Amino acid sequence: MNLHAVGIVYRKELTEWLRDRRTLISTVVVPLLAFPLLITGVISLSSIMIGKAEKETSKVMIIDGEDSPQLLERLRKIENLEIVPYATNWRDQISNKEIRAAVEIPKGFQTALESSNAETIKIYFYQGELKSSFGANHVQDSLKDYRESVVKERLAAKNLPASVLSPFEIKQENVAPPEKVGGATFGSFIGYMVIILSMTGAIYPAIDLTAGEKERGTMETILSSPVARLDLVLGKFLLVFSASLTTAILSVISMGSSFYFLGRTHSMTSPNSPAMHINLGLTSVIAVFLMALPLAVLFAAVLMTVALFAKTYKEAQSYLTPMTFVVVIPAVASVMPGVELTPKLALIPILNTSLVCKEIITGTYHWNSIALIFASTCVYAVVAIFLAVKTFQRESVLFRS
Amino acid sequence: MIETRGLTKVFQDKKRGAIRAVDNVSFVCKPGQIYGLLGANGAGKTTTLRMLATILEPTGGTAVVCGHDVIEEPEKVRAEVGFLSTATALYPRLTSQELVEYFGRLNGLDEATLKKRVDDIFQRLDMDSFRDLRCDKLSTGMKQKTSIARTLVHDPQVMIFDEPTTGLDVMTARTIISFISECRQRGKTVIFSTHIMSEVERLCDQVGIIHDGKLLAEGTVPELRAKYNEHNIEEIIVKAIGPNQGKSEARS
Numbered sequence: 006m007n008l009h010a011v012g013i014v015y016r017k018e019l020t021e022w023l024r025d026r027r028t029l030i031s032t033v034v035v036p037l038l039a040f041p042l043l044i045t046g047v048i049s050l051s052s053i054m055i056g057k058a059e060k061e062t063s064k065v066m067i068i069d070g071e072d073s074p075q076l077l078e079r080l081r082k083i084e085n086l087e088i089v090p091y092a093t094n095w096r097d098q099i100s101n102k103e104i105r106a107a108v109e110i111p112k113g114f115q116t117a118l119e120s121s122n123a124e125t126i127k128i129y130f131y132q133g134e135l136k137s138s139f140g141a142n143h144v145q146d147s148l149k150d151y152r153e154s155v156v157k158e159r160l161a162a163k164n165l166p167a168s169v170l171s172p173f174e175i176k177q178e179n180v181a182p183p184e185k186v187g188g189a190t191f192g193s194f195i196g197y198m199v200i201i202l203s204m205t206g207a208i209y210p211a212i213d214l215t216a217g218e219k220e221r222g223t224m225e226t227i228l229s230s231p232v233a234r235l236d237l238v239l240g241k242f243l244l245v246f247s248a249s250l251t252t253a254i255l256s257v258i259s260m261g262s263s264f265y266f267l268g269r270t271h272s273m274t275s276p277n278s279p280a281m282h283i284n285l286g287l288t289s290v291i292a293v294f295l296m297a298l299p300l301a302v303l304f305a306a307v308l309m310t311v312a313l314f315a316k317t318y319k320e321a322q323s324y325l326t327p328m329t330f331v332v333v334i335p336a337v338a339s340v341m342p343g344v345e346l347t348p349k350l351a352l353i354p355i356l357n358t359s360l361v362c363k364e365i366i367t368g369t370y371h372w373n374s375i376a377l378i379f380a381s382t383c384v385y386a387v388v389a390i391f392l393a394v395k396t397f398q399r400e401s402v403l404f405r406s
Numbered sequence: 407m408i409e410t411r412g413l414t415k416v417f418q419d420k421k422r423g424a425i426r427a428v429d430n431v432s433f434v435c436k437p438g439q440i441y442g443l444l445g446a447n448g449a450g451k452t453t454t455l456r457m458l459a460t461i462l463e464p465t466g467g468t469a470v471v472c473g474h475d476v477i478e479e480p481e482k483v484r485a486e487v488g489f490l491s492t493a494t495a496l497y498p499r500l501t502s503q504e505l506v507e508y509f510g511r512l513n514g515l516d517e518a519t520l521k522k523r524v525d526d527i528f529q530r531l532d533m534d535s536f537r538d539l540r541c542d543k544l545s546t547g548m549k550q551k552t553s554i555a556r557t558l559v560h561d562p563q564v565m566i567f568d569e570p571t572t573g574l575d576v577m578t579a580r581t582i583i584s585f586i587s588e589c590r591q592r593g594k595t596v597i598f599s600t601h602i603m604s605e606v607e608r609l610c611d612q613v614g615i616i617h618d619g620k621l622l623a624e625g626t627v628p629e630l631r632a633k634y635n636e637h638n639i640e641e642i643i644v645k646a647i648g649p650n651q652g653k654s655e656a657r658s
Contacts, residue, residue, distance in 0.1 A: 013511045017500070024499040024540075222495030226556070228461045229489035230512045231481045400462055401418075 007236050014232065014240025018214060022244060028209040032248050036202060036256035044263040054135065063105040063140030064089045066098070070110030073118075076151070080108065083147045086140070099131050105140030106130040118155065196293055196362025197336045198260060199253050200355060203301040204308075204332045206252020207245050208325050211308035214241045216321035224403060238309075238397045242390060245305040253297065257290065293362045296375070299382040300358050304332075306389035310396045316405060331355075339363060351377050354385050407472060407595055408435040408458060408564060414466030415453050415619075427453040429619035430467065435597050435612065437563070440590050442610035443599040444643055450619040451599035452491070455568045458597065459489040472563050472595075485513060488557030491568030498542035502533060502552045505541060506559050513560035520559075527555045547578040554585050565589045567598035571605065583609065603639045613639075615646040622646045 022028055062085050070077055081088055089104055098104045111117070111124040128144050131137035160167060218224045227237065308325060315321035332355055338344055339359035346360040357378045364371060396402055415428040428450040435441035443451045456462040458469055460480035469476045472486040497505055503524060510520040528534050531551045536544060541552060557565065567586060571579040586609055589596050600606060606613060606627070613630060615623040623630060623646040631637055634645045 010512065013508070017497075017504075017508050020504070021497060021499040221498060222493055223497055225461060225491065226494040226496070229459050229484060229487070229494065230509055231484040231514070232512045233481055404462070 006239065007233065010232050010236040011239045011243070014237055015243045018241055018244040019247070022210060022213075022248065025213065028213060028248065031209045032206050032252045033255060036206070036252050037259050040256065040259045041263045044260075044267060048267065058136045058139050059085075061085065061136055061139070062087050063136065063143060064103070065140055065144060066091055066095050066104050066107040068095065068107055068109040069112060070108075070114065072113055073110055073115035075115060076110060079147060079151055080144065083143055086143050096129070099129060099137065102131070102134065102137070105137045106144060108144055194340065195257065195260070195290070195366060196297075196359050197340050199257060199293055199297045199362065200300060200336050200359055201332060202256045203249045203253040203297055204304045204329065207249035207301070207305045207308050208329075210245045210248040211305065212312045212315075212318055212321040212325065214245060215309055215313040216315040217318050219315075219403075220317045228403070234397050235394055238394045239390075242305055242309060242393060245309055246302060249301045249305050250298075253294070253301065257294075261290070289366050289368065292365045292370075296358050296361055296365065296379060296382075299379065299386045300355065302386035303354065303382060303389050306386065306393045310389070310393045313393075313396050314402055314405070335359065346371070346374055348374075348377075352381055354382060358382060407437055408441075408469065408597060409433075410454075410458070410467065410469040412467030413454065413457060413464055413469050415450075415457060415462060416465045426619050428457065428464075431616070431619070431621045432467075433612075433614050433621060433624060435595050437595045438590060438593045439611040440586065440596040440598065440609050442606050442613045443597060443616055444606065444613060444639075445599075445616040446647075449616045451616055452568050453619075454616065455489075455491070455566050455597065455599060458483075458564075459487055459566050460484055461489075485560065486562050487564045487566055488560075488562040489566045489568075490553055490557050490570050492570070492572050493568070494553060496541040496544075496549055496552055496556075499540060501538050501540050502544065502548070502555070503528070503537040505552060506555045509556045510559040515560060523559055523561070524555075527558055531555055546574065547581065550574065550578050550581060554582070562594070564595045565597075567596070569599055569601065571600065571602060606639055615643055617647045622648075 064087050065080075066089050067077065067080065068091060080086070092098065095104065095107045099107060107129040109127040109129065111126065114123055114126070117123040126148060128141050128148075130141035156170070157167060160169065218227070308328070311324050311328065312321040315324055335353065335356035336359045339356055340363075344360065346357070346364060350360060351357045351374050361371075361375055361378050365375075410432050413428055413431045414426065417425045417427055419425055431450070431454060433441070443454060445451050453462060457464050457476060458471060460476050460483050463477060463480075471483045474482040474486065476483050497508075500508065506524055506527065507520060510523060515523065528537055531554060533548070533551050533555060536548050539548070541549065544552065565586070567582075570582045570586070574582070583605060586596060586598060590609075590611075598609075610627060612626060613624070614621050615630075623633070623642075625633065627639070630639075630642050630646075634642045636642050636645060
């Protein structure tokens with residue numbers, strides 16, 4: 006191996022890469038903009054939608070209940086609720102979003118309530134429809150209040166205190182430090198993102214430097230130069246690897262700052278909410294990156310090897326797109342609740358790194374597992390580079406017709 | 407100097423089995439001479455030239471280029487060779503100068519020598535006006551000049567041209583032809599393949615007619631004219647191929 010030649014190839018590939026709008030967009034622009042836009046976009050949109058739905062005056066229909074005037078009066082007094090006249094097609098009206106809900110009051114409800122034989126009040130609504138759920142919730146909350154007031158009246162009539170219904174309180178309290186809470190909530194997500202993005206960041210350069218070079222007719226040009234195939238592959242590989250790392254680093258910075266600002270905004274509005282406690286240590290994030298390094302090497306080498314079989318950019322894309330699933334499936338599996346790191350799983354590439362990242366983020370360092378996973382992924386990575394070099398030496402692949 | 411000894415290349419094809427693209431070809435090409443390799447499409451010309459440039463490895467026999475064996479020392483062979491074909495395209499996102507410098511560096515030139523060499527070549531080929539233009543913005547003629555500059559930057563002793571003028575306009579083709587002629591004047595060993603018979607008459611000191619991978623005839627143009635009793639080179643090729651005519655076309 007001639008490191009000087011590897012450096013020359015790398016520098017040239019880097020120059021071309023920095024001038025390629027397509028790969029720059031996928032490696033730099035998308036990761037930098039995608040998360041802030043996605044996170045702020047989704048959150049602002051959902052808060053606008055929820056706020057709008059909450060403020061809306063829901064049209065609700067009452068079925069029967071003429072013999073229960075007290076209850077009717079109570080329902081009419083609910084804020085943001087408009088009682089509309091009864092119509093037989095109330096089911097269709099709910100489905101067509103003309104009204105949000107319908108309340109069915111059993112016949113003789115008031116009388117039955119006084120004799121403690123009251124039947125069920127039914128609330129009909131459109132499941133999964135936000136505005137219908139809000140309308141139904143308004144009605145349900147009001148009915149619960151009514152039920153509680155009836156209970157209180159009955160207890161008072163029998164001279165019993167309200168505590169007779171709840172003789173003791175139950176409360177859950179978190180004792181885990183904030184970084185562990187943050188880690189459990191977002192840690193697995195960060196490991197997952199680093200893995201997925203190191204893969205996606207490598208796809209375009211891997212294609213461009215192999216199938217792209219064949220398609221443009223420059224493969225024969227470079228092969229006629231005295232550079233050794235090994236040095237050529239390593240120079241190209243280093244560029245794909247750099248692109249992969251750049252994407253992953255930029256994504257985590259972008260994602261981290263988006264969550265940070267989101268957390269700050271959220272803690273200003275609802276300071277007691279634990280869900281937004283994101284306090285990931287820098288050490289953990291660096292450790293995740295270190296664990297992802299051999300995996301990024303593996304991705305870069307495998308993607309280059311596969312893309313080299315293609316004659317055109319388009320053909321290479323059709324080979325590499327299904328490979329995304331090979332990465333996504335184990336990465337997603339690791340995020341599933343209850344999937345824990347075991348010695349067997351520690352040997353499965355991608356899944357092992359994803360699982361150990363989940364642990365690292367929560368501040369748990371099982372050094373034996375970390376060493377095993379790092380070493381095994383390094384072995385896979387070296388094998389992948391070896392395969393890439395061998396593939397570059399196969400005439401049937403380079404000059405496939 | 408180029409010397410091929412029983413050079414053979416067999417490709418394995420899933421449907422057609424073993425294909426002998428080049429079959430036991432032996433010839434010698436001396437410094438200061440231009441050797442023309444003639445034949446129909448699929449005759450084995452490109453495969454032969456690719457083996458000489460060490461882009462493909464022979465499956466039988468061998469070739470020695472400037473004292474280096476193509477199988478044993480492919481990198482040393484490539485350092486002595488300038489290879490130009492219609493398939494050797496340019497990197498679109500590099501400028502003309504960057505591209506030539508890149509190949510100069512890959513050939514092991516130090517920065518001072520490289521700068522001097524690049525300046526000389528750019529001046530000689532009248533390329534200064536577009537040295538900072540990206541290759542994807544160059545005209546066909548400019549691209550060909552850049553390709554020539556790429557093959558010259560390391561001052562190789564052997565030049566290999568595979569149908570270098572195919573698809574080019576008259577003016578660009580003239581640039582290439584005069585460049586090939588200049589290589590001979592500078593004492594380089596030149597081998598090239600072509601379909602254009604006027605180029606053969608004008609340039610070649612020695613001609614080899616190849617068909618179905620086999621070298622069927624070899625000699626100077628006057629020698630071949632005398633041997634086949636035919637003045638027209640196209641007719642000479644047809645006579646040399648004889649009853650085998652058409653097999654290569656069908657195969658390619």
